Amino acid sequence: MSxxxxxxxxxxxxxxxxxxxxxxxxxxxxEYLRALHNLxxxxxxxxxxxxxxxxxxxxxxxxxxxxxxxxxxxxxxxGYDVALLIAQIxxxxxxxxxxxxxxxxxxxxxxxxxxxxxxxxRGFRIAALFDADPGRIGxxxxxxxxxxxxxxxxxxxxxxxxxxxxxxxxxxxxSVADRLVAAGVTSIxxxxxxxxSVPDGVDxxxxxxxxxxxxLSFHEHRxxxxxxxxxxxxxxxxxxxxxxxxxxxxx
Amino acid sequence: MSxxxxxxxxxxxxxxxxxxxxxxxxxxxxEYLRALHNLxxxxxxxxxxxxxxxxxxxxxxxxxxxxxxxxxxxxxxxGYDVALLIAQIxxxxxxxxxxxxxxxxxxxxxxxxxxxxxxxxRGFRIAALFDADPGRIGxxxxxxxxxxxxxxxxxxxxxxxxxxxxxxxxxxxxSVADRLVAAGVTSIxxxxxxxxSVPDGVDxxxxxxxxxxxxLSFHEHRxxxxxxxxxxxxxxxxxxxxxxxxxxxxx
DNA sequence: TAGATTGTTAATCGATTAACAATC
DNA sequence: TAGATTGTTAATCGATTAACAATC
Numbered sequence: 210m211s212x213x214x215x216x217x218x219x220x221x222x223x224x225x226x227x228x229x230x231x232x233x234x235x236x237x238x239x240e241y242l243r244a245l246h247n248l249x250x251x252x253x254x255x256x257x258x259x260x261x262x263x264x265x266x267x268x269x270x271x272x273x274x275x276x277x278x279x280x281x282x283x284x285x286x287x288g289y290d291v292a293l294l295i296a297q298i299x300x301x302x303x304x305x306x307x308x309x310x311x312x313x314x315x316x317x318x319x320x321x322x323x324x325x326x327x328x329x330x331r332g333f334r335i336a337a338l339f340d341a342d343p344g345r346i347g348x349x350x351x352x353x354x355x356x357x358x359x360x361x362x363x364x365x366x367x368x369x370x371x372x373x374x375x376x377x378x379x380x381x382x383x384s385v386a387d388r389l390v391a392a393g394v395t396s397i398x399x400x401x402x403x404x405x406s407v408p409d410g411v412d413x414x415x416x417x418x419x420x421x422x423x424x425l426s427f428h429e430h431r432x433x434x435x436x437x438x439x440x441x442x443x444x445x446x447x448x449x450x451x452x453x454x455x456x457x458x459x460x
Numbered sequence: 461m462s463x464x465x466x467x468x469x470x471x472x473x474x475x476x477x478x479x480x481x482x483x484x485x486x487x488x489x490x491e492y493l494r495a496l497h498n499l500x501x502x503x504x505x506x507x508x509x510x511x512x513x514x515x516x517x518x519x520x521x522x523x524x525x526x527x528x529x530x531x532x533x534x535x536x537x538x539g540y541d542v543a544l545l546i547a548q549i550x551x552x553x554x555x556x557x558x559x560x561x562x563x564x565x566x567x568x569x570x571x572x573x574x575x576x577x578x579x580x581x582r583g584f585r586i587a588a589l590f591d592a593d594p595g596r597i598g599x600x601x602x603x604x605x606x607x608x609x610x611x612x613x614x615x616x617x618x619x620x621x622x623x624x625x626x627x628x629x630x631x632x633x634x635s636v637a638d639r640l641v642a643a644g645v646t647s648i649x650x651x652x653x654x655x656x657s658v659p660d661g662v663d664x665x666x667x668x669x670x671x672x673x674x675x676l677s678f679h680e681h682r683x684x685x686x687x688x689x690x691x692x693x694x695x696x697x698x699x700x701x702x703x704x705x706x707x708x709x710x711x
Numbered sequence: 712t713a714g715a716t717t718g719t720t721a722a723t724c725g726a727t728t729a730a731c732a733a734t735c
Numbered sequence: 736t737a738g739a740t741t742g743t744t745a746a747t748c749g750a751t752t753a754a755c756a757a758t759c
Binding site: 230235236238239240242243264265266301302304308310317318320321322324325326327328330331332333371372374395396397398402403404410412414416417418419420421422423424425426427428429430431432433 | 552
């Protein structure tokens with residue numbers, strides 16, 4: 210059982226059909242795509258690696274390295290053709306068709322995700338909603354009716370769904386994942402704060418909102434610990450910020 | 461201007477007060493913490509690296525390496541004391557006090573985040589809501605009133621807020637970030653699909669829901685491209701899954 | 712003591728980055 | 736041609752992993 214795909218992105222073993230892409234590159238391509246769409250709307254036909262890198266928040270060496278994995282789509286001395294690069298990245302990401310997505314769990318967070326416009330505008334169609342709560346089944350959200358989760362196999366097949374979003378409480382998520390996999394889903398975006406176990410060949414990505422804040426909390430904690438220490442640059446200045454932590458500080 | 465903290469986690473330059481933690485370790489500590497709370501609830505007093513690693517979805521070598529950065533809190537031949545390790549991780553993450561968080565943008569997604577129970581149960585208190593839409597100001601969500609964003613400085617100071625969540629449309633996010641920073645916020649969790657530019661010393665983490673699906677889409681695309689290719693293991697078997705992509709396949 | 716399990720070492724691997732030759 | 740910018744190289748850095756000595 211694998212819990213998360215890692216290392217090089219899957220491709221055929223001889224490398225003839227598709228080049229393998231480093232996972233770090235795959236994770237950045239969507240950001241480049243978003244930046245390119247912005248540039249296109251602003252009227253740019255062409256962009257340099259420096260310009261695109263700035264728009265995507267990375268350095269230009271990394272951007273060029275990433276794009277070099279896709280093949281050569283830039284022109285030396287000129288830059289990249291915006292429309293061409295958009296098409297190429299959309300092709301690599303498999304976004305040339307709109308993908309149908311199932312969403313399981315229409316509570317607080319799931320309800321918001323069902324109405325999230327960003328899914329629709331960036332390559333996806335929420336094709337079906339599911340919940341286990343009898344009180345919610347039949348409810349309409351954004352033009353979609355909430356199905357009983359028992360109907361997963363039927364609806365997943367009918368809508369040709371291969372990607373699902375789990376927005377249930379943590380205690381229900383593993384069971385939902387099992388049922389999704391049994392119904393034929395092969396990619397899962399998990400918002401429940403728990404680890405999912407899935408068979409090889411199924412990809413899981415996890416988004417844990419509290420974990421994001423906890424990582425920020427760590428850095429806040431570090432920053433406040435620096436409050437009264439002498440500057441490491443040796444210029445004699447002190448960083449004085451009020452510490453909210455009330456923690457013992459080295460002096 | 462920095463857009464994202466990277467590399468080793470910040471600490472004092474001489475390393476005397478806090479050990480520096482690798483960023484990859486920092487990002488996993490919250491997952492260990494969640495797993496430990498589960499174990500504690502299930503009645504475990506002690507857990508081995510093997511057991512905790514399984515619960516957190518990592519391998520045990522990585523877990524031990526991560527924990528070794530905190531100091532030595534395990535007992536050879538026995539394992540880790542669950543309560544002690546919880547306390548240690550919460551201390552390192554700065555979760556010994558409940559941190560006040562501001563949320564800006566109470567539209568579709570922001571409204572759900574304002575009611576997200578996981579923030580409250582895992583170390584945070586949504587202390588204030590803000591929006592720019594006059595139609596939403598004064599609205600009550602989960603017992604909190606939505607303030608005019610013009611009141612940011614005042615409320616951030618009064619509530620001692622250092623962390624904020626941006627859940628506005630992308631076109632408003634940079635301006636909101638600027639105002640948050642001006643008001644004294646030093647950590648931002650950004651749900652808007654855009655790059656934020658902030659001064660050094662301010663940490664930004666970004667969650668882009670569509671990007672998560674696009675990364676899964678890439679892997680779906682790869683999986684369907686494998687459909688009719690001979691097995692790389694050379695056992696003569698074929699991976700036959702119906703391809704939904706309708707894409708030209710090498711044969 | 713014997714068995715179990717940690718904490719650390721060292722090898723490996725993947726990602727980042729600066730520099731620059733190639734070339735438009 | 737001269738200037739600009741890509742694509743690639745090679746060095747560096749950080750993260751992962753297996754193995755095992757230390758030790759409970």
